[in-house]
Amino acid sequence: MRRDPALLVRAVVPLVADLRASLGPGWSCELVASSAVRVRDGAGLDVTGAVDETFDPQLSLPRGALDSSWRDEALEEEASHTLVGLVQELVTEAGGPWPGCALHPGSRPLMVCSFTWLCPDHGHGVAPFGGLTAP
Ligand SMILES: [Zn+2]
Numbered sequence: 593m594r595r596d597p598a599l600l601v602r603a604v605v606p607l608v609a610d611l612r613a614s615l616g617p618g619w620s621c622e623l624v625a626s627s628a629v630r631v632r633d634g635a636g637l638d639v640t641g642a643v644d645e646t647f648d649p650q651l652s653l654p655r656g657a658l659d660s661s662w663r664d665e666a667l668e669e670e671a672s673h674t675l676v677g678l679v680q681e682l683v684t685e686a687g688g689p690w691p692g693c694a695l696h697p698g699s700r701p702l703m704v705c706s707f708t709w710l711c712p713d714h715g716h717g718v719a720p721f722g723g724l725t726a727p
């Protein structure tokens with residue numbers, strides 16, 4: 593199934609806010625022709641990763657999502673997961689796991705679930721997606 597590029601674009605906005613709040617004002621990410629995401633730190637780092645233009649709804653969406661009334665939310669969440677995962681990989685390769693949990697240093701990086709950053713090792717919410725604050 594083809595991913596809607598508009599959903600990826602929408603996910604960039606909170607992601608840039610979270611990069612800047614947690615890592616510094618020079619950080620940014622942007623889509624390049626809907627098929628790649630570029631991450632920069634404003635100080636020389638400039639890395640790009642490919643975004644798959646298609647995905648398997650069987651694997652990536654909750655069961656029944658495509659026929660449901662919450663189809664749009666499910667697709668938007670899938671797009672944001674994809675983008676967050678890629679940017680996390682790029683940032684992690686460049687400088688270490690991102691974003692960390694302020695309460696649990698050394699645990700696995702936060703993950704986005706239902707548009708909320710969660711601490712996966714300790715099972716608590718940290719901030720809404722787009723609402724991370726400085727560590
Ligand atoms: Zn935590």
